[in-house]
Amino acid sequence: MWAISREEADKRGAIYETTKFPVKVMVWLGVCSEGLSVPVIFEDGSMDAQRYIDEVLPIVLECGNEMLGEHWTYQQDGARPHIHYLSQKWCIDHFPSFISKDRWPPNSPDLCPFD
Template identity: 50%
Template structure:
C-alpha cells in the first residue's frame, strides 16, 4: 500500500535579483571604479516578489500556484491556494 502523504511548500522569489552585500564584493580604488566594475547596486526599498506554491507526493504534483501581485495574507491564501490543494490533493490521493 502506498503511503498517503502530500508535501506542500511555498517560496518567495525576489524579482529584482539576489544581491548579498555580505558576500558579493568588488575590489576597487574608488567609488567610480567600483561602479564601473558592477559593484554599485541599486536596491528598491520594497522589492517586488512573487510567491510560488506547489504540492508533491509519490503519485504526482499539483499545478504551480503563482501569487505575483499584492500581499499574500491568510484570506488570499485560503481563496487562491486551498482550492487547488483540495482539488488536486483529492485527485492524486483519492478523496476517501
C-alpha cells in the same frame, strides 16, 4: 556613479547600480507521492489567511482528489496564513483528513525536507 554592469562599475571605482525594491514572487506548490500539484503564483500583494483560503486551498483540494482519490491527508507548515483559525476550519470542513496546527511538529527536518 551609475554604471550599466558590474564590470563597468569596477572600472569606475566599484560603484554599481542596485534595485531598491526587487520584484517579489510567491509560489505555492503541493508535493506528494504521486507528483506535484498545479503551482499557484502570486505576483502581487502579500499572503493572508483569506487569500490562502480563496486562492490556494480550493486548488489543493482539487489536486489532492485528482491525484490521490478520496482518502488522503493534507498537511501544512506553520506559516501564519496556514495556522489562522479560518484556514484551519476550512481544512477541517473540506479535506478528507487534515493534520491540524496542534499536531504538526515545528521545524521537523524529517517531516519538512524542503526546509
